[in-house]
Amino acid sequence: MTPVRTRFAPSPTGYLHVGGIRTALFAYLLAKQNNGQFVLRLEDTDKKREVEGAGQHIMDSLRALGLEYNEGPDIGGPYAPYLQSERLPRYKEWAQKLIDSGRAYADPYTAAEVQAFREAAQKAKKPFLYRNHRPENPPEWDGSTPLRFKSDPKAYQWEDAVMGSLHAGAEAIDDFILMKSDGYPTYNFAHICDDADMKITHVIRGQEFIASTPNFLNLYEALELERPILATMPHILGPDGNKKLSKRDGAKDVLDYIRDGYLPAALVNFIASMGWNDGTEQEIFTIGELIDKFSLGKVQRAGARFDERRLLWMNGAFIRALSLDELFALCNDYWPPEAADYSQDYRRAVLALVQERLKYLAELPELTSFFFTDLPINPELINGHKQLKKLSTQELRNLLEQAQATLEASEFTVEDLQARLNDLLEKSGQKPAVLFSLVRIATTQAPSSPGLAESLAVLGKEVALRRIHAQLSSL
RNA sequence: GGCCCCUUCGUCUAGCGGUCCAGGACUCCGGGUUCUCAGUCCGGCAAUCGCGGGUUCGAAUCCCGCAGGGGUCACCA
Numbered sequence: 001m002t003p004v005r006t007r008f009a010p011s012p013t014g015y016l017h018v019g020g021i022r023t024a025l026f027a028y029l030l031a032k033q034n035n036g037q038f039v040l041r042l043e044d045t046d047k048k049r050e051v052e053g054a055g056q057h058i059m060d061s062l063r064a065l066g067l068e069y070n071e072g073p074d075i076g077g078p079y080a081p082y083l084q085s086e087r088l089p090r091y092k093e094w095a096q097k098l099i100d101s102g103r104a105y106a107d108p109y110t111a112a113e114v115q116a117f118r119e120a121a122q123k124a125k126k127p128f129l130y131r132n133h134r135p136e137n138p139p140e141w142d143g144s145t146p147l148r149f150k151s152d153p154k155a156y157q158w159e160d161a162v163m164g165s166l167h168a169g170a171e172a173i174d175d176f177i178l179m180k181s182d183g184y185p186t187y188n189f190a191h192i193c194d195d196a197d198m199k200i201t202h203v204i205r206g207q208e209f210i211a212s213t214p215n216f217l218n219l220y221e222a223l224e225l226e227r228p229i230l231a232t233m234p235h236i237l238g239p240d241g242n243k244k245l246s247k248r249d250g251a252k253d254v255l256d257y258i259r260d261g262y263l264p265a266a267l268v269n270f271i272a273s274m275g276w277n278d279g280t281e282q283e284i285f286t287i288g289e290l291i292d293k294f295s296l297g298k299v300q301r302a303g304a305r306f307d308e309r310r311l312l313w314m315n316g317a318f319i320r321a322l323s324l325d326e327l328f329a330l331c332n333d334y335w336p337p338e339a340a341d342y343s344q345d346y347r348r349a350v351l352a353l354v355q356e357r358l359k360y361l362a363e364l365p366e367l368t369s370f371f372f373t374d375l376p377i378n379p380e381l382i383n384g385h386k387q388l389k390k391l392s393t394q395e396l397r398n399l400l401e402q403a404q405a406t407l408e409a410s411e412f413t414v415e416d417l418q419a420r421l422n423d424l425l426e427k428s429g430q431k432p433a434v435l436f437s438l439v440r441i442a443t444t445q446a447p448s449s450p451g452l453a454e455s456l457a458v459l460g461k462e463v464a465l466r467r468i469h470a471q472l473s474s475l
Numbered sequence: 476g477g478c479c480c481c482u483u484c485g486u487c488u489a490g491c492g493g494u495c496c497a498g499g500a501c502u503c504c505g506g507g508u509u510c511u512c513a514g515u516c517c518g519g520c521a522a523u524c525g526c527g528g529g530u531u532c533g534a535a536u537c538c539c540g541c542a543g544g545g546g547u548c549a550c551c552a
Contacts, residue, residue, distance in 0.1 A: 009552090010552085011552050043552065045551090045552085046551055046552070049551065111550075114550090118548090124476090125476035126476075127476080127477050127478070127548045129548085145550090146550050163481090166479080166480080168479060169479095171548095172548090174548085177550055179550085182550070186551085186552085205552095206546095209546095209552090210479065210480065210547080211478075211479060211547035212548090213479095214479095232480085234480090234481075234545095235545075242544060242545070243545085270487095273500090274487065275487090275488095277489075279489070280489080280499090281488095281498075281499045281500080282499095283488095283500050283501090301480080301481060302545095303481075303544090304486090304487065304488090305486060305487075306486095307485095307486050307487065309501060309502060310486075310487060310502085311501095312501095314500095314501085356513065357512070357513040357514070367513090422509080425509080431509090431510085433509090433510055433511095437511070440511065441511090444511095448511045448512030448513080449512075450512085450513085451510090
């Protein structure tokens with residue numbers, strides 16, 4: 001049995017967004033599931049569109065998500081190089097093979113002439129087919145003009161691992177360009193050569209390629225190549241409208257999600273869930289489970305809309321599932337600056353209180369800053385409070401002073417604080433909504449916080465009393 | 476315009492002839508959890524399965540039309 005080899009073959013023209021990553025992810029899952037190899041190949045044959053650094057960015061993105069490739073531009077492999085611009089001699093050989101067999105010829109027209117053909121076709125509301133203008137006696141190809149495929153137009157019916165049975169008529173086949181006049185091959189040509197050279201068994205790509213698949217099938221035949229298994233992914237659509245998700249519409253770089261503290265496992269789970277599920281009601285999958293359960297046959301045929309709210313929920317779920325140690329290890333770069341002055345133990349205690357509230361790591365400062373610094377007194381917290389605003393200044397003072405005395409006497413464990421606060425509740429005859437809110441506001445100056453006793457226990461007696469004193473002075 | 480693909484709650488989806496007057500998840504709305512936020516638990520709203528014809532005892536599931544959406548028709552991938 002031939003080993004499964006899948007590849008992800010992006011062009012280095014920019015960053016990777018969730019749409020691009022999904023194709024890579026499914027190729028990765030399929031390879032891992034079959035103990036095969038996942039190959040990264042950069043298709044840098046369009047020097048005009050190439051973006052400096054994009055290749056590295058793509059490699060960083062894949063690694064950040066844990067999609068380690070077995071062979072690739074920076075790590076090499078048995079079929080190196082994995083950068084198409086370094087494989088030019090190889091394309092020449094493949095091209096020569098086609099020339100020798102009479103299946104490729106030099107394009108004798110100028111760009112303007114071809115453009116005129118195209119416009120005439122458009123004007124006549126007909127699809128443009130170059131082969132309608134196929135020259136009788138093309139000149140010998142010297143590399144200064146495009147080299148075209150001499151197609152053998154016919155109808156095709158083929159199996160797609162996702163879409164099922166697909167078909168197209170002969171009109172879908174044309175004499176497309178194999179080699180451009182700049183010496184680089186086109187995607188249409190290069191990817192087929194490379195997939196063959198690299199022994200790729202499954203070609204997974206977006207649905208924009210389905211229209212040109214008949215051309216590819218025709219070329220496989222001309223090259224006498226066994227064709228790989230084809231799998232077409234539906235598009236991921238932008239949050240509104242039903243246009244394919246794109247950078248123009250603000251599709252975020254996956255590395256931005258990583259930077260915001262989205263967990264790779266959550267990102268991967270979420271991306272996989274757009275267009276794939278295992279047929280059960282399971283929503284959360286670890287990467288191992290995905291590798292185990294993934295199958296092309298269960299990939300959705302319709303496009304999926306990208307809904308960031310679902311990603312946010314899923315990321316929170318993954319964060320909650322982490323042990324405190326695991327989460328703590330991930331938080332290093334996310335603490336508010338003031339946290340640097342505090343011990344690891346203190347930070348861990350804080351983290352324990354906010355773990356189930358965290359949706360993504362970058363919101364750590366927003367949730368925890370009052371644990372590390374005295375926030376300025378914010379009168380609005382009391383004035384805007386539905387219960388507290390009804391109390392007079394004197395009443396507020398009274399309550400706070402009682403709270404102060406209570407905390408003074410406490411040993412500041414959660415249990416002791418809770419017990420004493422409950423006592424005070426009874427003694428003062430106040431509702432929790434009044435007393436607890438007031439103490440919470442005085443000691444945190446935050447619109448929300450973890451539980452009062454828990455927060456106080458972490459803050460410690462000294463800080464708590466200092467803040468109550470400050471609140472008292474401001475009244 | 477030609478060709479091709481797609482079509483189940485607002486969104487992600489389950490479903491592959493009967494157990495579906497359609498299940499789960501996200502979102503949203505109530506309620507519980509002695510304060511807030513989050514979480515969690517309980518409950519709720521939400522798709523006559525794009526539409527119209529068939530086939531069948533029986534269709535979201537099969538067939539045929541139509542409509543809508545998307546892709547493609549580059550010396551881009």
